[in-house]
Amino acid sequence: MSETAETLSPYERLGGADAVRRLVGAFYDVMERDPAYAELRAMHEEDLGPTRESLTGFFSVWLGGPREWLEKRGGFCIMSRHAKMNVTEATAGQWMDAMRHAIAEVGAEPALAEKMDKALTQLADAMAWGRKAR
Ligand code: HEM
Structure with missing residues (x-):
C-alpha cells in the first residue's frame, strides 16, 4: 500500500516531531506576543517553558x-x-484562535488542518461548557 493520508498517522502527515514542536512554538509565541490573547496568557504561569x-x-x-x-x-x-481553570467561552475562543494561527503557520495540509480544528474546537468548547454546567 502506498503511504497516503489513510496509511499515515496525523503525526506523520503534519511532519513529525519537528512539526509538532513548531506548532506548539507558534501557539505560545502568538499568545505571548499578541494582546488579543492577554486574558488567556494571564491564566498561564509566567514561565511558559514547562507548558510548552x-x-x-x-x-x-x-x-x-x-x-x-x-x-x-x-x-x-x-x-x-x-x-478548575475557569475556562470561559471567551478564553476558549482565544485558545482556538491561537491554535488556528499555529496550525496555519506550520503549514498543515487543508484536510488535516480542518480535522484538527474540528476536534480541538469540540474539546475547547467542552471545557467552557463543563464550567457552565458545574
Ligand atoms: C483543545 C483544547 C486544549 C488542549 C489540547 C490543551 C492542552 C493543555 C496541556 C497539554 C497542558 C499542560 C498540562 C500539564 O502539563 O499538566 C495545558 C495546560 C494549560 N492549559 Fe490547556 N489545553 C486546551 C485548552 C485550553 C483552554 C481553552 C484554556 C484556557 C482558556 C487552557 C488553559 C491552560 C492553562 C492555564 C494551562 C496551565 C499551564 C500553565 O499554568 O502555564 N487550555 N493545556
Missing part, C-alpha cells in the same frame, strides 16, 4: 506519534486538567 514541553508531548500522543510523554506521566485526562 507538556503541550508538545500531548500533541505527539494526540496525533498518533510517540507516547513517552503519556507513559512518563502515568496517564493524563485533558478535561480533568482544565476542570
Whole structure:
C-alpha cells in the first residue's frame, strides 16, 4: 500500500516531531506576543517553558506519534486538567484562535488542518461548557 493520508498517522502527515514542536512554538509565541490573547496568557504561569514541553508531548500522543510523554506521566485526562481553570467561552475562543494561527503557520495540509480544528474546537468548547454546567 502506498503511504497516503489513510496509511499515515496525523503525526506523520503534519511532519513529525519537528512539526509538532513548531506548532506548539507558534501557539505560545502568538499568545505571548499578541494582546488579543492577554486574558488567556494571564491564566498561564509566567514561565511558559514547562507548558510548552507538556503541550508538545500531548500533541505527539494526540496525533498518533510517540507516547513517552503519556507513559512518563502515568496517564493524563485533558478535561480533568482544565476542570478548575475557569475556562470561559471567551478564553476558549482565544485558545482556538491561537491554535488556528499555529496550525496555519506550520503549514498543515487543508484536510488535516480542518480535522484538527474540528476536534480541538469540540474539546475547547467542552471545557467552557463543563464550567457552565458545574
Ligand atoms: C483543545 C483544547 C486544549 C488542549 C489540547 C490543551 C492542552 C493543555 C496541556 C497539554 C497542558 C499542560 C498540562 C500539564 O502539563 O499538566 C495545558 C495546560 C494549560 N492549559 Fe490547556 N489545553 C486546551 C485548552 C485550553 C483552554 C481553552 C484554556 C484556557 C482558556 C487552557 C488553559 C491552560 C492553562 C492555564 C494551562 C496551565 C499551564 C500553565 O499554568 O502555564 N487550555 N493545556
